Amino acid sequence: MRVRLLVAALGAAGAFAAPAQAQTEIQWWHSMGGALGDRVSELAGKFNASQKDYKVIATYKGQYPVSMTAAIAAFRAGNAPHILQVFEVGTATMMAAKGAIVPVATVMRNAREPFDPKAYLPTVAGYYTDLKGNMLSLPFNSSTALFYINKDAFKKAGLEPVAPKTWKELVTTAEKLKAAGQACPYTTSWPSWVHIENFSAWHNVPIGTRQNGMGGLDTTFTINSSLHVRHIAMLGDLAQKGLFSYAGRTNQGDAKFSSGECAMFTGSASAQAGIRKAGKVDWSVHFLPYHDDVKGAPQNSIIGGASLWVMASKGRKPDEYKGVAKFLSFLSRPEIQMEWHTKTGYVPITLAAFELTRKSGYYDGEPGAELTVKQLTNKPPTANSKGLRFGNFVQGREVIEEEMEAVFAGKKDAKTAMNDAVTRGNEVLRKFQAANK
Amino acid sequence: MEKRVVFRSAWLPYALLAPQIAITIVFFFWPAAQAVWFAFQLQDAFGLNTEFVGLQNFAALFADQYYLASFRTTAIFSLLVASSGIAISLLLATMADRVLRGALAYKTLLIWPYAVAPAIAGVLWAFMFAPSIGIVTYVLKGMGVDWNWILKGDQAMLLVVIASVWKQISYNFLFFLAGLQSIPRSLIEAAAIDGAGPLRRFWTVVFPLLSPTTFFLLVVNIVYAFFDTFGVIDATTQGGPAQATQILVYKVYYDGVKAADLGGSSAQSVILMFIVITLTAIQFRYVERKVQY
Numbered sequence: 001m002r003v004r005l006l007v008a009a010l011g012a013a014g015a016f017a018a019p020a021q022a023q024t025e026i027q028w029w030h031s032m033g034g035a036l037g038d039r040v041s042e043l044a045g046k047f048n049a050s051q052k053d054y055k056v057i058a059t060y061k062g063q064y065p066v067s068m069t070a071a072i073a074a075f076r077a078g079n080a081p082h083i084l085q086v087f088e089v090g091t092a093t094m095m096a097a098k099g100a101i102v103p104v105a106t107v108m109r110n111a112r113e114p115f116d117p118k119a120y121l122p123t124v125a126g127y128y129t130d131l132k133g134n135m136l137s138l139p140f141n142s143s144t145a146l147f148y149i150n151k152d153a154f155k156k157a158g159l160e161p162v163a164p165k166t167w168k169e170l171v172t173t174a175e176k177l178k179a180a181g182q183a184c185p186y187t188t189s190w191p192s193w194v195h196i197e198n199f200s201a202w203h204n205v206p207i208g209t210r211q212n213g214m215g216g217l218d219t220t221f222t223i224n225s226s227l228h229v230r231h232i233a234m235l236g237d238l239a240q241k242g243l244f245s246y247a248g249r250t251n252q253g254d255a256k257f258s259s260g261e262c263a264m265f266t267g268s269a270s271a272q273a274g275i276r277k278a279g280k281v282d283w284s285v286h287f288l289p290y291h292d293d294v295k296g297a298p299q300n301s302i303i304g305g306a307s308l309w310v311m312a313s314k315g316r317k318p319d320e321y322k323g324v325a326k327f328l329s330f331l332s333r334p335e336i337q338m339e340w341h342t343k344t345g346y347v348p349i350t351l352a353a354f355e356l357t358r359k360s361g362y363y364d365g366e367p368g369a370e371l372t373v374k375q376l377t378n379k380p381p382t383a384n385s386k387g388l389r390f391g392n393f394v395q396g397r398e399v400i401e402e403e404m405e406a407v408f409a410g411k412k413d414a415k416t417a418m419n420d421a422v423t424r425g426n427e428v429l430r431k432f433q434a435a436n437k
Numbered sequence: 438m439e440k441r442v443v444f445r446s447a448w449l450p451y452a453l454l455a456p457q458i459a460i461t462i463v464f465f466f467w468p469a470a471q472a473v474w475f476a477f478q479l480q481d482a483f484g485l486n487t488e489f490v491g492l493q494n495f496a497a498l499f500a501d502q503y504y505l506a507s508f509r510t511t512a513i514f515s516l517l518v519a520s521s522g523i524a525i526s527l528l529l530a531t532m533a534d535r536v537l538r539g540a541l542a543y544k545t546l547l548i549w550p551y552a553v554a555p556a557i558a559g560v561l562w563a564f565m566f567a568p569s570i571g572i573v574t575y576v577l578k579g580m581g582v583d584w585n586w587i588l589k590g591d592q593a594m595l596l597v598v599i600a601s602v603w604k605q606i607s608y609n610f611l612f613f614l615a616g617l618q619s620i621p622r623s624l625i626e627a628a629a630i631d632g633a634g635p636l637r638r639f640w641t642v643v644f645p646l647l648s649p650t651t652f653f654l655l656v657v658n659i660v661y662a663f664f665d666t667f668g669v670i671d672a673t674t675q676g677g678p679a680q681a682t683q684i685l686v687y688k689v690y691y692d693g694v695k696a697a698d699l700g701g702s703s704a705q706s707v708i709l710m711f712i713v714i715t716l717t718a719i720q721f722r723y724v725e726r727k728v729q730y
Contacts, residue, residue: 065694065695066694068697069694069697072482072483072484072697075483075484076483076484093481093482093697096481097481097482097483097485098485099483099485100483100485239588246587246588247587248587249675249677252587256569259569261569392696392697392698394695394696394697395692395695395696395698398695402677402678402679402680403679405588405677405678405679406679408588409588409589409590409678409679411679428696431497431698431701432481434479435479435480435481435486435488435700436481436486437486
């Protein structure tokens, strides 16, 4: 009797365990913390609820550099996650790791999931597509650099709350603001992304040779051109005069603007969420300023943010890749994209999602949200404005930012700094090329 | 009576030691050996493409002016941290030693910072010294000092030194206090009877008797400044601005994790290991001669 009871209990336990094993688990490592992390969990939850074969488990693995290192270590141990969110500067590293990743185009093709690369926004998809037109990773959270002004500060200084369109106008406005008592007329977040990368694309000048690195690993930086030097010298000059307050290398400038300390600010489109939440300033958002004496400006800006890469692993079954393909298709659905876009401020990655959002009237109430897409698609992208792909660009960006900091602190003149940035940056590129040939 | 424990069994001592030795091998020797091995390789981030390149990583490091500058930064930083840490805590310990009323309160408050994690200490001080919103910044602005450590390298160095020293003062204080209390009162009284003033008494009687403690703390502080200050730097300046606070251990982390340059990072670890071994050896050989036990 006792034995029968035991067998029955074990049988029941086994029955409970079985369904859990029938679902294929898909591991998704991401770096979206806080409110964004909740949005990510919602997405995974929605997908899991919509079907029974696959279960996406979204895990927050820390900030981008840390999660990428964790994924690299996991890959070396044979335990890589299925999907990894990698920031845009890690694109070249992921692309060069041919044995570690599976291009999205291949995953979709092998799983026979409908996939049309043309449905995606060209500037967004172009960043993550190779020269043959194969999409390597799925754009997930893309933003661009925008220009914000504090309308209260303008009014207090007796100026019309109209954003300057060119850098020349910005300098004059900054001088007027400072004269009227504004301690910090201008600041920025992500200095290299805004003032070198986006700056180059916006003015249709190259950041590096070989189509900004997309054409080959033997690319070299070209950010010491006369236009770049002139722009950085201008910023250095503004810093010395107290018109530009340097905030730091990441998004430290966001807080300076949302607190009302600085009147004008260039930063990511994703800063809007924080500015809105702080609720301290009456703000408006605009296209980036440009130098109007440069032919072809303004062209279009490039994206920042991250994309989703599919990682390979020994012993991975085709069924797991099928699940990944289904999840990527799910993420690309217009209604899912619209929800992600409107809730986070990131760009909708497909034209259909953009149209759907427009039709819903969302942009009428939130002009800033549409601006991101408008700036990215201002003109059809050229070889200089499709994006960039430099190896070890985490290091490369830090090199550039170090040289910029030297100019802002008055320690170096812009020409020497940019030449040094090119020399040191090229060393980083050559190291990547040597390790990946 | 002999205090040594004698095992009669042949294998029991080894069996008892085995877990500890296993942990040491797995978590210390194996990663160290792998770091040495990696230092001689050039590889991509994912380890798919490995090439043995001999001493090329080391050569590249010594040709990099920023790496050489990092030596100087680390030397300045560790000297500042060790000397101010020891000096300030010695002063506090001598003062706390003489207090009769409320002695426990003083000692508790002085020991408290040791419980704070390095990263938290860094963030704490970064907040107080923040260029826009910091309290100390406000006071400094009132005194006419333009405080902006995000742009000024020297100020960034000052910030990390203060944050690191603050943490370490508690540790040094504890040891100095114990050392002071172990000095026989009779010696100090004898010196006083002979007519020595307080300062003379300190430098000729007390300080030499404290030398074992001071020597020990010197070694510990230098190692602390080399390695444990990583948390402070990562939480505040991240090696900036323009590498003004890029100490050697931070550069190892940066090149390994952020730049995914495992060869360069491992080479730096190996060099750092040699430096600390050399420093400790020097300290034991030369400085210890002056210690009077």
